[in-house]
Amino acid sequence: xxxxxxxxxxxxARARKLYTVDNPKxxxxxxxxxxxxxxxxxxxxxxxxxxxxxxxxxxVSTFGLSFGSHFALFDNIAEVFTYDDGIFSRWLLNxxxxxxxxxxxxxxxxxxxGYALAKLPFRGKRAFLFIVLxxxxxxxxxxxxxxxxxxxxxxxxxTPWAVLIPSFLNPFGLYLMWVSASDAIPxxxxxxxxxxxxxxxxxxxxxxxxMMIPATVTVFLFSFVSIWNNYFLPLIMLNDPKWxxxxxxxxxxxxxxxxxxxxxxxxxxxxxxxxxxxxxLLIAFISxxxxxxxxxxxxxxxx
Amino acid sequence: MALATExxxxxPPRRKQRAGFVVRFxxxxxxxxxxxxxxxxxxxxxxxxxxxxxxxxxxxQRMVGGDVFAGVANYQKLFGDxxxxxxxxxxxxxxxxxxxxMLFCSMCLALAIDSRRLYGTKFLxxxxxxxxxxxxxxxTLMWGFMLGVRYxxxxxxxxxxxxxxxxxxxxxxMISIGVMVxxxxxxxxxxxxxxxxxxxxxxxxxAAAVDGxxxxxxxxxxxxxxxxxxxxxxxxxxxIGTFQIFNEPQILPSMVSNSxxxxxxxxxxxxxxxxxxxxQQGYAAALALVMAAMTVAIAYAVQIHGMRKALNG
Numbered sequence: 001x002x003x004x005x006x007x008x009x010x011x012x013a014r015a016r017k018l019y020t021v022d023n024p025k026x027x028x029x030x031x032x033x034x035x036x037x038x039x040x041x042x043x044x045x046x047x048x049x050x051x052x053x054x055x056x057x058x059x060v061s062t063f064g065l066s067f068g069s070h071f072a073l074f075d076n077i078a079e080v081f082t083y084d085d086g087i088f089s090r091w092l093l094n095x096x097x098x099x100x101x102x103x104x105x106x107x108x109x110x111x112x113x114g115y116a117l118a119k120l121p122f123r124g125k126r127a128f129l130f131i132v133l134x135x136x137x138x139x140x141x142x143x144x145x146x147x148x149x150x151x152x153x154x155x156x157x158x159t160p161w162a163v164l165i166p167s168f169l170n171p172f173g174l175y176l177m178w179v180s181a182s183d184a185i186p187x188x189x190x191x192x193x194x195x196x197x198x199x200x201x202x203x204x205x206x207x208x209x210x211m212m213i214p215a216t217v218t219v220f221l222f223s224f225v226s227i228w229n230n231y232f233l234p235l236i237m238l239n240d241p242k243w244x245x246x247x248x249x250x251x252x253x254x255x256x257x258x259x260x261x262x263x264x265x266x267x268x269x270x271x272x273x274x275x276x277x278x279x280x281l282l283i284a285f286i287s288x289x290x291x292x293x294x295x296x297x298x299x300x301x302x303x
Numbered sequence: 304m305a306l307a308t309e310x311x312x313x314x315p316p317r318r319k320q321r322a323g324f325v326v327r328f329x330x331x332x333x334x335x336x337x338x339x340x341x342x343x344x345x346x347x348x349x350x351x352x353x354x355x356x357x358x359x360x361x362x363x364q365r366m367v368g369g370d371v372f373a374g375v376a377n378y379q380k381l382f383g384d385x386x387x388x389x390x391x392x393x394x395x396x397x398x399x400x401x402x403x404x405m406l407f408c409s410m411c412l413a414l415a416i417d418s419r420r421l422y423g424t425k426f427l428x429x430x431x432x433x434x435x436x437x438x439x440x441x442x443t444l445m446w447g448f449m450l451g452v453r454y455x456x457x458x459x460x461x462x463x464x465x466x467x468x469x470x471x472x473x474x475x476x477m478i479s480i481g482v483m484v485x486x487x488x489x490x491x492x493x494x495x496x497x498x499x500x501x502x503x504x505x506x507x508x509x510a511a512a513v514d515g516x517x518x519x520x521x522x523x524x525x526x527x528x529x530x531x532x533x534x535x536x537x538x539x540x541x542x543i544g545t546f547q548i549f550n551e552p553q554i555l556p557s558m559v560s561n562s563x564x565x566x567x568x569x570x571x572x573x574x575x576x577x578x579x580x581x582x583q584q585g586y587a588a589a590l591a592l593v594m595a596a597m598t599v600a601i602a603y604a605v606q607i608h609g610m611r612k613a614l615n616g
Contacts, residue, residue: 022419023419024420025420026422027420027421028422031422031427034412038431042430045434045445047449048441064456065456112338112340113341116333117338122334122335122338132341135345137602139546139595142574142591142598143348143352146353146355146588149356150352150355153355165348171345200333225436229436229438232575236578247441251440251554254554255557274440274445277441293498
């Protein structure tokens with residue numbers, strides 16, 4: 001950085017390409033090193049896209065990273081949606097329902113709670129924070145088996161509630177909301193709203209929420225992803241294919257297609273449905289990056 | 304609603320008293336109103352299941368006689384259960400190797416991206432993060448197919464090179480799972496480090512440049528200290544994550560044979576199999592609680608250690 005500084009005044013033409021602390025000289029070597037890692041990140045996704053365009057026969061017989069003898073992507077997609085009476089659309093709708101309801105409720109509860117922790121006085125706040133933040137370090141899977149046993153007792157297993165209710169709780173989201181509400185909402189704006197006669201709930205809805213938007217998008221997006229990708233919870237809670245989300249459905253197809261002695265090979269379905277499952281998430285992340293990157297930053301700095 | 308319509312006929316002093324109470328309540332405890340839904344849910348989804356698991360762990364399911372109160376017998380059995388310890392040791396070893404490699408990569412990538420010396424920084428940053436959005440089931444399927452010797456790239460690679468490499472033998476499966484987990488989480492951790500680096504005040508870099516500090520000195524004196532808090536957080540979350548490894552070993556056996564994955568390969572897989580195929584719920588509950596306690600203890604130890612380091616350093 002600093003070594004490039006003396007070169008600057010040599011010529012006027014150079015002066016435009018001034019290398020500063022903010023804008024140092026680009027390094028091809030460093031770029032290549034990082035790009036190699038990027039290949040590791042992209043390779044499976046490229047493999048998935050290529051193989052979703054192959055027929056079952058081509059999948060077994062051709063090289064993994066080359067295209068098959070004919071382009072079968074649309075045939076595969078059609079087969080995914082029609083196989084077994086179109087159960088895939090049912091799984092897709094289930095997943096959408098789990099994700100939209102779950103992420104909306106959990107984000108709302110986290111926003112309410114985070115706002116209260118940051119801006120409202122109440123007794124027992126420290127104890128509450130201690131317990132809830134402590135719960136983040138309890139592994140989700142360790143708690144899922146006890147949850148299953150309890151929900152079975154309550155008659156909730158094998159219903160959508162068994163997947164929805166646990167997804168409403170997002171302690172890490174509460175933490176992010178708390179941090180961002182503390183930073184983003186000036187106390188005097190709240191005081192002004194109160195003096196104007198707004199109740200606490202109106203103050204929250206009209207003033208607080210607006211200032212917590214980046215954190216809200218972040219928490220929503222990350223709950224969205226974790227519910228969309230959830231595997232263990234629906235695996236133990238559900239046994240009726242009617243209520244399966246995509247993750248469990250794909251895993252069932254994968255088991256079917258790989259079972260020894262099964263005449264039917266379903267790998268083209270497994271691969272194509274996997275691709276269809278990740279596309280919405282990739283689009284969500286790419287289109288909302290402005291929000292979640294700043295939201296994530298808030299959490300990381302405080303942590 | 305009913306209260307509001309009844310309010311006018313009520314005598315003025317009572318109304319005043321009521322209003323006073325509301326105001327006082329609003330001032331001191333309105334926070335509880337906001338947090339109550341979260342609390343109820345937290346009780347139902349977290350606290351009650353833990354206590355219920357504690358209760359269940361005191362019973363054993365017997366073929367003859369059904370559920371029998373067994374005191375701490377499940378815990379005694381667990382501490383002598385070589386299958387349980389086999390899983391714990393495997394997961395601990397995996398954590399000890401995979402987490403440092405992954406976090407080292409994450410840190411280096413964060414430093415590279417923060418250096419502003421890359422072509423296409425934004426593209427690289429996003430691409431490295433993308434695997435995080437892929438569900439474990441899909442990532443296991445992709446890697447299982449790619450690394451598998453039946454259909455995958457390794458079959459073809461072995462054919463071309465005349466080698467006999469199999470990523471899914473009892474001795475190599477854990478490495479392959481490490482490749483999958485590292486793939487999924489390096490980018491996420493990178494972003495956390497990167498966020499920490501971005502919060503460094505700009506003047507520090509200018510001051511360093513004026514003092515003639517070279518890049519390594521800037522990294523050592525400014526950037527590493529800035530990432531220390533994030534390092535504690537990422538270590539804790541990575542340990543929690545790897546300790547509960549389940550998806551990969553649960554899905555892989557349906558794709559590859561002779562991978563060496565047993566029903567007790569990881570503690571969580573063992574708990575799952577005990578509860579759902581062995582119907583030993585009491586024993587599974589005890590196992591889940593012991594694993595939770597171990598994870599919390601380790602996370603707590605890392606945090607204390609990290610804080611002490613931050614204070615001393």
